[in-house]
Amino acid sequence: MVCSSLFDNARHSFHRPENKIAPATSTVSGRFKRFDSYFGLAFSLLTQTTRLASALALNLFVASTALAEDAGNLYNTPFDISAGRSYFEKQCSRCHGFDARGNDEVGAPNLTGKLTRASSSAGIYAILREGISGTAMMAVDPQVPDAQLWQLAAYIESLSRESASIAVRGTAEAGKALFNDVAECLDCHMLDGKGGRLGPDLSTIGSQLSPDELALSLIEPSAKVAPRWWSLTLEDKNGIERSGLRMNEDSFSVRIMDTDSQLWSYPRSALRRVIRSEESTMPSYAARFSDTQIDDLVAFLYSLRPEATP
Ligand code: HEC
Numbered sequence: 052m053v054c055s056s057l058f059d060n061a062r063h064s065f066h067r068p069e070n071k072i073a074p075a076t077s078t079v080s081g082r083f084k085r086f087d088s089y090f091g092l093a094f095s096l097l098t099q100t101t102r103l104a105s106a107l108a109l110n111l112f113v114a115s116t117a118l119a120e121d122a123g124n125l126y127n128t129p130f131d132i133s134a135g136r137s138y139f140e141k142q143c144s145r146c147h148g149f150d151a152r153g154n155d156e157v158g159a160p161n162l163t164g165k166l167t168r169a170s171s172s173a174g175i176y177a178i179l180r181e182g183i184s185g186t187a188m189m190a191v192d193p194q195v196p197d198a199q200l201w202q203l204a205a206y207i208e209s210l211s212r213e214s215a216s217i218a219v220r221g222t223a224e225a226g227k228a229l230f231n232d233v234a235e236c237l238d239c240h241m242l243d244g245k246g247g248r249l250g251p252d253l254s255t256i257g258s259q260l261s262p263d264e265l266a267l268s269l270i271e272p273s274a275k276v277a278p279r280w281w282s283l284t285l286e287d288k289n290g291i292e293r294s295g296l297r298m299n300e301d302s303f304s305v306r307i308m309d310t311d312s313q314l315w316s317y318p319r320s321a322l323r324r325v326i327r328s329e330e331s332t333m334p335s336y337a338a339r340f341s342d343t344q345i346d347d348l349v350a351f352l353y354s355l356r357p358e359a360t361p
């Protein structure tokens with residue numbers, strides 16, 4: 052029997068879970084988490100007066116994208132990236148997702164890989180100022196200061212940089228062998244067209260998650276679960292329960308997929324209760340695998356990128 056308040060508590064205790072694992076390559080985002088606030092923003096803005104001066108100079112240039120591009124993004128210190136992330140989580144995550152990996156339902160693209168419409172901070176800046184006409188991507192409020200948009204751009208750029216150049220501790224070969232031995236990963240995940248549908252496709256997961264995030268997803272799967280992978284327990288009017296991944300929900304009906312990948316659809320009127328869980332259905336491998344094995348698995352998963360697959 053599950054109770055939703057229990058899950059709420061669980062969510063709270065997982066708040067900022069990244070701090071729990073000691074990152075191999077202590078990432079910028081981890082170290083500066085404390086500044087992840089307006090305080091951090093104000094701090095970084097007020098103390099770095101010299102940079103403010105150069106920012107003013109930059110402001111004169113923004114009318115000309117080419118010049119701005121030449122000047123590069125002056126707001127790309129760890130402070131800025133952290134401020135950018137915080138702003139992103141408040142203003143952009145409802146469409147692009149908390150992890151910036153996009154949302155098919157609103158057509159908001161994944162921003163963690165190569166962007167289609169921008170190849171530099173200046174390009175991102177221009178999108179933010181002007182929006183993309185004819186789409187849900189609107190220009191940001193003109194009152195938002197330039198500095199904040201450059202920080203946002205720096206954050207978005209950092210997402211693809213991070214996933215392109217982090218050294219990992221484990222060996223991908225060993226991780227691959229382990230992945231194939233523990234065949235159960237494929238019960239739930241697809242890899243290159245083979246496997247199950249009870250979890251995200253892992254074919255290009257290396258370009259979407261950093262090694263730290265990959266490790267976290269193996270050790271603490273519930274730390275961060277996209278709504279797509281939430282599950283529901285439905286109790287019908289006869290008291291019979293059925294659980295599964297939440298496939299879709301509207302005011303009239305609820306659809307779930309059970310562990311046999313079977314779809315079940317219920318009219319809401321037939322249900323007595325709908326209990327939502329934001330926990331992952333993936334088991335934690337923290338106890339099953341040694342640290343070395345986790346490192347190896349991470350190295351393997353991290354090697355799964357579009358350019359690496361033939
Ligand atoms: C209302 C939903 C919505 C919000 C809010 C939103 N976006 Fe978007 N965004 C979109 C959509 C939809 C697109 C794709 C438009 C297209 O190219 O068809 C997009 C495209 C983009 C792109 C271009 C991606 C590429 O591959 O070139 C960037 C960059 C971007 N958004 C950043 C942001 C940032 C930063 C914020 C927060 C300030 C934000 N967006 C807020 C919906 C949104």
Ligand code: HEC
Nearest residue numbers: 233235236239249250251268272273275276280331332333
């Ligand atoms: C019972 C089904 C199940 C099994 C078994 C399982 N997973 Fe998962 N996995 C999921 C689900 C559901 C998610 C999405 C929710 C989440 O983030 O935990 C997920 C998420 C992940 C993610 C993060 C993906 C993303 O897009 O955020 C990785 C990486 C991953 N699993 C790897 C593995 C590996 C490696 C194994 C085997 C050692 C494994 N999983 C076994 C169901 C499973």
